[in-house]
Amino acid sequence: MSSPPAFRTAIVPAAGLGTRFLPTTKAVPKELLPVVDTPGIELVASEAAAAGAERLVIVTSPDKQAVTEYFRPQPELERTLEERGKKDLLDKVRRGPALIEAETAVQDRALGLGHAVGCAEPKLTDADDAVAVLLPDDLVLPRGVLGRMAEVRAKHGGSVLCAFEVPPQQTSSYGVFEVDDTDEDDVKRVRGMVEKPAPEEAPSSLAAAGRYLLDRQVFDALKRIEPGAGGELQLTDAVALLISEGHPVHTVVHRGGRHDLGNPGGFLKAAVDFALEDPEYGPDLRDWLVERMSRS
Ligand code: UTP
Numbered sequence: 001m002s003s004p005p006a007f008r009t010a011i012v013p014a015a016g017l018g019t020r021f022l023p024t025t026k027a028v029p030k031e032l033l034p035v036v037d038t039p040g041i042e043l044v045a046s047e048a049a050a051a052g053a054e055r056l057v058i059v060t061s062p063d064k065q066a067v068t069e070y071f072r073p074q075p076e077l078e079r080t081l082e083e084r085g086k087k088d089l090l091d092k093v094r095r096g097p098a099l100i101e102a103e104t105a106v107q108d109r110a111l112g113l114g115h116a117v118g119c120a121e122p123k124l125t126d127a128d129d130a131v132a133v134l135l136p137d138d139l140v141l142p143r144g145v146l147g148r149m150a151e152v153r154a155k156h157g158g159s160v161l162c163a164f165e166v167p168p169q170q171t172s173s174y175g176v177f178e179v180d181d182t183d184e185d186d187v188k189r190v191r192g193m194v195e196k197p198a199p200e201e202a203p204s205s206l207a208a209a210g211r212y213l214l215d216r217q218v219f220d221a222l223k224r225i226e227p228g229a230g231g232e233l234q235l236t237d238a239v240a241l242l243i244s245e246g247h248p249v250h251t252v253v254h255r256g257g258r259h260d261l262g263n264p265g266g267f268l269k270a271a272v273d274f275a276l277e278d279p280e281y282g283p284d285l286r287d288w289l290v291e292r293m294s295r296s
Pocket of ligand 1: 116
């Protein structure tokens, strides 16, 4: 008999202001910026679907409805492409809506990641003992870490986070975990988290990544935390509250790559990385990059 899925619902918070990507984000949600030709939100939706999610709850702001529109079928466009025999393009257009059932929850004001996740709660059903949260501006490669996180929840219960090893000089850019070892090398028990510590104050070299497998209790914790800097409700504060109450929280140390799509520098690296692997654009881009680098 197979065990029930670790989660059925994946929450994708996409209601932030995207200030690091201004001025583009005045009009275009950063979640829709294309990595080669596919927006980040589709890449995380396909990761969630591959990990077994049946539903995606996209948290958007009232002026970012285009993010959920992206997952709606476009019958007119599909008809036109069909008439023109554009089979490849038709497949691309249909891919997003076919991936997963996408619903919207609205966050009226950008009051923080914790607040955004809390806005998804009314969309949950009794079957949702746990939810996955995927940040759409964080690409975790190779995909599949949610599967390992589900195994860890099955073994230890509670909530499971995702960590990356970072060099000491980079700890001040991340939330850094304070951990104890377990009997598995890639799994640590989380004691706490320090936001953006200087290298000498960092409790470990394990930085948080934008993948969470959260027990439903997190929604109760989110109602009990106080807003922090900028009036924002932080998801990590809710997790810290749960830890203080004895809720088991572990982190999977993911050995792989990562792209931060939330700022132009990280986004460009992701676009180049993906484009170099693309059979259509890769070879020409590689030649051009070599020639361009020779000119510096
Ligand atoms: P970020 O901090 O990366 O996004 O939040 P941001 O706030 O849009 O970006 P900057 O810092 O202004 O450039 C991580 C994810 O959480 C969502 C964002 O949309 C992003 O996908 N988020 C953040 C919300 O949905 N609501 C919020 O209030 C804050």
